[in-house]
Amino acid sequence: MHRMALSKDYHNERIILKSKQEEHINPVQHHAAIETLYQEHAKAIFDPQIYLQIHINYDEEEKLKRRKPNIADATNRRISTSPIKAIRKRKESGYSSNMEEVPIQPRGLFWQNDFITHEHEARLIQIFQNELEWPERSGRLSLHYGYTFDYKTFGVDPNVPFKEFPEWLVPLIPTREGRPPDQVCLQHYPPGAGIPPHVDTHSAYDQLYALSLGAPVMMQFARSSDTGPDGDSEQKEVVEVDLTPRSMMQMSGDSRLHWTHGIKKRKTDTLRDGTVRRRDDRWSITYRWVREPAVCNCGNTKLCDTAQQQLGIERELRWKKAGEGTTVGLLQKFE
Numbered sequence: 001m002h003r004m005a006l007s008k009d010y011h012n013e014r015i016i017l018k019s020k021q022e023e024h025i026n027p028v029q030h031h032a033a034i035e036t037l038y039q040e041h042a043k044a045i046f047d048p049q050i051y052l053q054i055h056i057n058y059d060e061e062e063k064l065k066r067r068k069p070n071i072a073d074a075t076n077r078r079i080s081t082s083p084i085k086a087i088r089k090r091k092e093s094g095y096s097s098n099m100e101e102v103p104i105q106p107r108g109l110f111w112q113n114d115f116i117t118h119e120h121e122a123r124l125i126q127i128f129q130n131e132l133e134w135p136e137r138s139g140r141l142s143l144h145y146g147y148t149f150d151y152k153t154f155g156v157d158p159n160v161p162f163k164e165f166p167e168w169l170v171p172l173i174p175t176r177e178g179r180p181p182d183q184v185c186l187q188h189y190p191p192g193a194g195i196p197p198h199v200d201t202h203s204a205y206d207q208l209y210a211l212s213l214g215a216p217v218m219m220q221f222a223r224s225s226d227t228g229p230d231g232d233s234e235q236k237e238v239v240e241v242d243l244t245p246r247s248m249m250q251m252s253g254d255s256r257l258h259w260t261h262g263i264k265k266r267k268t269d270t271l272r273d274g275t276v277r278r279r280d281d282r283w284s285i286t287y288r289w290v291r292e293p294a295v296c297n298c299g300n301t302k303l304c305d306t307a308q309q310q311l312g313i314e315r316e317l318r319w320k321k322a323g324e325g326t327t328v329g330l331l332q333k334f335e
């Protein structure tokens with residue numbers, strides 16, 4: 001299905017991957033194929049320089065081909081332009097990626113304080129408040145960028161073109177994954193709004209990042225375990241994480257797969273030292289990378305849709321299509 005060729009650029013000591021995309025091919029599969037080939041041969045998937053080289057070449061080759069717009073063009077835009085632009089834009093802004101694992105349960109939470117400056121945050125909030133069109137309703141509000149998810153196939157909807165990331169978003173894209181996210185969601189939480197405890201559906205998404213802006217808020221991570229002698233009494237472990245403004249959080253490993261996360265609907269949060277903090281307007285940007293193939297191997301029959309499917313367990317998936325309701329993409333809720 002793919003015609004790909006590898007050549008070595010001895011001058012730059014880089015491996016260059018050339019790839020041609022056939023029409024009517026799933027963009028994510030195509031991207032995954034490039035990734036696999038690249039991993040096999042270059043073994044440095046997270047080196048942004050090498051990644052850049054590959055995609056610059058890929059881009060140039062694509063430019064030579066003039067085709068009528070189709071899904072492949074949307075894909076090329078996402079594969080070629082965005083990672084280069086995102087890395088360059090972040091570097092130009094004087095930012096770097098410096099995520100460190102937080103030494104708490106749940107494991108797998110990575111964190112960077114001051115992902116952007118106060119001034120940058122203030123400019124973004126201006127844009128959010130004055131230049132964007134938000135849905136008219138109360139509670140948490142969401143705006144979506146990137147691919148649209150097809151809830152029937154649990155994959156990228158090939159009929160909806162990629163919604164370009166706006167200029168203000170580009171320097172805010174995490175560059176650690178070596179490729180841009182497939183889906184980005186900007187959410188506004190007015191004081192009192194929250195998001196129910198959930199896991200972002202395992203089979204649909206892989207990595208997950210969230211940038212917090214505006215007022216801080218407490219997020220609850222929760223895990224329940226069967227601990228009784230007959231495995232029937234359930235114990236719940238809850239860990240509160242303070243989502244401070246300008247911090248970037250990555251949920252990977254246990255925090256992504258084996259704990260739910262949510263934000264309570266309330267007007268105040270009580271801090272560990274007993275201080276009662278009033279809620280105020282908060283915005284978050286959630287970044288999601290599609291999992292390919294759409295199968296998760298974590299085996300958690302309580303939280304994982306793949307594990308449940310394999311067991312023949314029917315779980316109610318309470319989601320709504322992006323923009324239609326108050327949920328934010330494909331989530332599995334637990335209350």
Ligand SMILES: O=C(O)CCC(=O)C(=O)O
Pocket residue numbers: 185187195200210211212243261284286328331
């Ligand atoms: O608002 C946040 O920080 C996280 C939101 C969230 O959990 C999600 O979008 O799935």
Ligand SMILES: [Fe+2]
Pocket residue numbers: 198199200261
């Ligand atoms: Fe989530």
